[in-house]
Amino acid sequence: MEGYNFAYLDEQTKRMIRRAILKAVAVPGHQVPFGSREMPLPYGWGTGGIQVTASILGADDTLKVIDQGADDTTNAVSIRRFFARTAGVRTTTRTAEATVIQTRHRVPETPLREDQIIVYQVPQPEPLSRLEPSRVQTKIMHALGEYGLMHVKLYEDVARYGQVSISYDYPVMVNGRHLMAPSPIPAFDNPKLDRMPALQLFGAGREKRIYAVPPFTSVRSLDFDDHPFRAIRAPHACGLCGATDCYLDEVVVDDRGKRLFVCSDTDHCATRREAGHSGADSLPEAAE
């Protein structure tokens, strides 16, 4: 785009961000402060992810952007267009074709490969933020590996509700050392982070932090021996493709309590339907 550098950010800024990324990869799960820039999109709308993507994107990359698992949600459309406009890179909705995937709130159902990078948009990088609002204090806790506060929170949940009540942004221990916020993905997606072949980068623009999970790194959801971690999903099959192992969206179809459950990962659902799978509510021409 005229008047702007490739992928919007100037090269000095990209260099600063790449340094932060390298440091983040070297210390898995550790939040690295970086000089987050004001972006032409609002804070809280993916500016951290956008800055990370802008810094790693090359001219021959293929970019996929999803929000809530879908490529066609408005904010995903907006971010994909931003890069199509400022970097001119190829974009795709196919998980398998993408080299860089920027996501908000989901991890694709299709397993990612070593030659792919997934960039998470992170609203709140500090996993302890709801328990201790001061970053001065949480920084000390991370330095000391002092995560008792979080274990007590989980214990209190079990005592009060009989189970852990966290259903998204479920805290994980990375590489056995750092407590990390996996971003607000449903707890259902947490197991996908563990030993993922793809590089996972997390960008929090407003909070000015970058962190990473290098390929094949251990990511363990916090739990207790007698209360093991349980992934939650709606106990239904996808109405369109019939999948029973995917994360589902609940769609309200009338005002009499009727619900339809469909895959949240739109690419995964479409791929399955192309392969001949169908669900109870699918019509031959349901798309468009």
Added chain:
Amino acid sequence: MAYVAVKGGERAIDNAHAWLAEQRRGDTGVPEIAPRQIAEQLGRAVDRAMAEGAIYDRGLGALAVKQAQGDLIEAAFLLRAYRTTLPRFAYSLPLDTGAMHVARRISATFKDLPGGQVLGPTYDYTHRLLDFTLEQEASPPAAAETETDLAPMPRVQDILAQEGLIEPDALPGADDPGKPPADLTREPLSFPAGRDARLQALARADEGFVLAMGYSTQRGYGGSHPFAGEIRMGEVAIEIEPPELGFAIDIGDITLTECQMVNQFAGSKTVPPQFTRGYGLAFGHCERKAMAMALADRAMRAAELGEDVTAPAQNIEFMLYHCDNIEATGFVEHLKLPHYVDFQSELENVRRMRAEHEAAAQATRKAAE
């Protein structure tokens, strides 16, 4: 019942923006407003957009106000997003507000002082009665003019400092001379945050936030007995010193509002009783902002002055993390983005917990029978 996948986000966005552009223009029977008119006639709006957008350019400020339909936080956001793309040619030398070409200068601590009290163009002492003559186009009668002494006006704080009654000015890098002043637009905020970083954050901060926090100190939440030592507004020269020249050159003037608060301080074992300072500075004519900033600055010095830190305005971390309206508006408004994946997991969670609750209640009822 068939479910049609929601598509067409792209077209929806284009249509929404076209509608917005149409709405921004309004009734085409009414003449379109030009940025120059905004810069001239809505100057205080431009000042605020520049102060919070952290860039001094009246033309761009006016354009941003026009583009944002007068939404000043949106205008500041437009300016911020633009300024971040600009290369840095040089850093200016510290501004000398003592040499300000003053349009307004008042002190609440002395009845009269060298340079005098200059009321200047102010809303103070106007009666807030709607002026219906402004409904029509009309030129106001010319304001009275008189010859003035252009000698610089000494700052009230400097007068107090001659007697040692007020703490000395904290010069940037005073505690670490080799260190350049903090720049939050390049380096992330870190703690402990020095006064340089705090003042930069406050200068860019939301006027409403700073106003409310400054006000809270007056109502007892971290009070520090302030007096408006001086408020001055006017033009200040900006100088840079290009390394290849070796001397400073004047690159232009900007309008600034500066406020120096004089605050009580009892002294300590090592320091005799003296007044302390709270400092406020804003682009343009932003007096409310500069005054509130000076209150907030002084409140945030509580820890360094050995005072109890009990009030929100004294909590540096709380203040610095929440004063920026571009950050705040982005995160508050991001709640309108889709969150249905997370909401779905919460739904399933609540359903599961309710089922277990019901099972437990049934078991209790059975046991009771």
